[in-house]
Amino acid sequence: MSSLLFQDDAIFWYQTQRVFGAMFYGGADFNETVTTAERIAAGDCDSWKREWAATAERVEEEARAELTAGHPVSARDGLMRATTYWRSAEFFTRDREPDPDGELLYSRHVQCFHDATSLMDACIGPVEIPFEGTTLNGYLYTPAAAGPRPLLIIHTGYDGTAEEMYFVGARGAQERGYAVLAFDGPGQPGPRYRDGLVFRPEWETVVGPVIDWAEQQPGIDPSRIALTGNSMGGELAPRAAAYEPRIRALLCIDGVYDFGGIVARGILGPDAKLRLQTESDEQLNETIERVMAKNTTARWVMRNGMWSFGSDTPTGFLRSVVEYNLRDGIAEQIACPVFVGRGESDEFLRGEPEELMKHLNAPATLVNFTDAEGAGSHCQGGAKSLLVARSLDWLDDTL
Numbered sequence: 197m198s199s200l201l202f203q204d205d206a207i208f209w210y211q212t213q214r215v216f217g218a219m220f221y222g223g224a225d226f227n228e229t230v231t232t233a234e235r236i237a238a239g240d241c242d243s244w245k246r247e248w249a250a251t252a253e254r255v256e257e258e259a260r261a262e263l264t265a266g267h268p269v270s271a272r273d274g275l276m277r278a279t280t281y282w283r284s285a286e287f288f289t290r291d292r293e294p295d296p297d298g299e300l301l302y303s304r305h306v307q308c309f310h311d312a313t314s315l316m317d318a319c320i321g322p323v324e325i326p327f328e329g330t331t332l333n334g335y336l337y338t339p340a341a342a343g344p345r346p347l348l349i350i351h352t353g354y355d356g357t358a359e360e361m362y363f364v365g366a367r368g369a370q371e372r373g374y375a376v377l378a379f380d381g382p383g384q385p386g387p388r389y390r391d392g393l394v395f396r397p398e399w400e401t402v403v404g405p406v407i408d409w410a411e412q413q414p415g416i417d418p419s420r421i422a423l424t425g426n427s428m429g430g431e432l433a434p435r436a437a438a439y440e441p442r443i444r445a446l447l448c449i450d451g452v453y454d455f456g457g458i459v460a461r462g463i464l465g466p467d468a469k470l471r472l473q474t475e476s477d478e479q480l481n482e483t484i485e486r487v488m489a490k491n492t493t494a495r496w497v498m499r500n501g502m503w504s505f506g507s508d509t510p511t512g513f514l515r516s517v518v519e520y521n522l523r524d525g526i527a528e529q530i531a532c533p534v535f536v537g538r539g540e541s542d543e544f545l546r547g548e549p550e551e552l553m554k555h556l557n558a559p560a561t562l563v564n565f566t567d568a569e570g571a572g573s574h575c576q577g578g579a580k581s582l583l584v585a586r587s588l589d590w591l592d593d594t595l
Contacts, residue, residue: 201230205238206543207493211287213578215280218363220581222273223280228255232281239492241288249301252281256308268315275312279305283357286385288496290355290503299389302357306386309359318370320362325379325409330393332406333386334358334379337370338415345375346420346595347410349403353428355500357385364426364449364575368584372592377410381432383504394506397519403436403443411442420444420595424587427575430537430545431455434522434552438529445595447587449575451536451549451562453527456518458545459501463487463494463514472518477511484510493543527555534560535590537583540572561590 202208212233218224232251237243259274282305289298313320319338324331335358339345348369350361361378369376380386381402383395396402403423411418422445425433431452437443452458460468463484471480488495488510498510507513534556538549553562563586565571571579 201233202236202238205492207496208236208238208244210543210574210577211244211284213573215284216578217576217580218280218360220584221363221367222276223363224277228277228281241492241496244288245285245295245297245301248281248285248287252278252285252304252308255281256304263315272312272315275308275315279308279312279359280363282308283360287355288499291499292502292508294503302385302389305357306359309362313362318367320370323377325406327387327402327405330387330391332379332381332402333390334377334406335362335366336413337366337374337376337378339370339373339375341373343415344417345373345415346422347375347377347416347418348422348424348591349377349379349406349410350424350426351379351381351429351433352384352426353430353432354504356426361426363580365424365584365587368588369591372588374591375413375416377406379406388504392506395504395516395520397435399432400436400439403433403440407440407442418442422447422591422595424449427545428452428455428520430548430552431520431522434527434530434534437532437534438522438526441531444532445535445591446530446532447535447537447591448549448552449537449583449587450539450542450545451534451552452522452545453548453551453555454521454523455545455548456520458548459497459517460514462544463498468514469518472511472515477509480511480514481509484514522552522555527552528557530556530558532558533594534558535587535594536560536562537576537587538562538564539574539576540564540566542572542574544574563587563590 215224215229235247256278259271263271286301289295323334323336358378358380366376366378382393387393423443424447426449430448437446501513505516536549571582576583
């Protein structure tokens with residue numbers, strides 16, 4: 197899909213599409229998004245943070261004034277938009293030495309979401325899931341229908357938040373009668389900011405305790421549990437499903453077979469695996485720093501990776517991330533039906549859905565999202581209504 201804004205900066209344009217995608221469930225307004233983006237200098241992460249924070253501050257301030265004046269519906273709508281704008285402001289702040297503003301911006305994102313959902317008729321509440329001596333933050337969405345309900349567990353990937361999952365299927369599934377549990381795992385913002393927990397390749401050790409907790413909640417049918425993973429979650433969720441038989445349906449938005457490999461090749465080139473084996477850390481760090489200096493996307497990938505993986509150096513991150521794959525028969529172990537999304541012009545993980553499909557023995561459906569539909573970007577950025585319809589229709593027919 198051609199860029200309407202930030203023509204020479206793929207990551208800035210994609211992140212703008214991501215904001216547009218929240219519009220379907222009230223998480224953004226078109227002209228608020230465009231006028232904010234027009235104030236931002238391409239490639240300037242400080243400009244990105246400053247302008248999104250300014251918009252978020254203005255929208256939140258007006259929403260809270262509306263609440264004080266006795267207008268809860270207007271307040272709810274404004275707070276939900278501010279949720280997205282605060283998340284956007286925080287997005288480029290992560291690094292091995294993160295911007296000190298990042299955690300505050302993230303906390304504003306979370307607080308606006310809490311306050312917006314508290315003003316809704318829909319039952320959506322924050323939860324804490326016991327995990328290795330601490331807790332994982334999340335939200336339980338309870339459907340209006342009584343009786344044991346199927347459960348959709350949903351998580352993001354490399355850089356999203358549990359709050360953002362409202363716009364990426366959680367609210368849509370609740371409307372269709374599912375109970376939904378959205379959560380952040382290690383490496384994702386809540387556990388990373390609060391407890392310093394970083395990503396781990398054995399994602400089944402994360403999803404297992406989440407299911408343990410969910411099965412104890414009233415109104416959940418433990419025989420009908422589905423799992424959705426978004427972006428990098430398209431590799432993490434299949435990894436969990438390969439080892440967790442309680443998952444009866446799996447949705448990969450979009451499908452990923454070798455996350456670490458495609459990240460490493462994107463930075464070091466097609467011989468990345470050999471270079472990681474043969475070149476010194478000093479040589480690799482120098483190469484990576486040159487790539488980061490020239491390319492905003494590479495700079496963000498490396499900075500976010502060092503933060504979320506707890507790596508001290510660029511090379512340390514790449515050596516860690518290559519472990520994130522479904523090789524050695526892992527994908528072949530998945531037994532439940534699988535929805536594999538594919539964006540025609542995926543900016544980051546192109547080719548991965550097809551590769552995943554080659555290795556699945558379970559019943560699998562490859563669903564193509566095209567540029568002509570306006571849905572060809574990574575994880576259908578800017579086209580969440582079509583994503584939600586197709587993925588949840590499949591789940592209705594499968595679970």
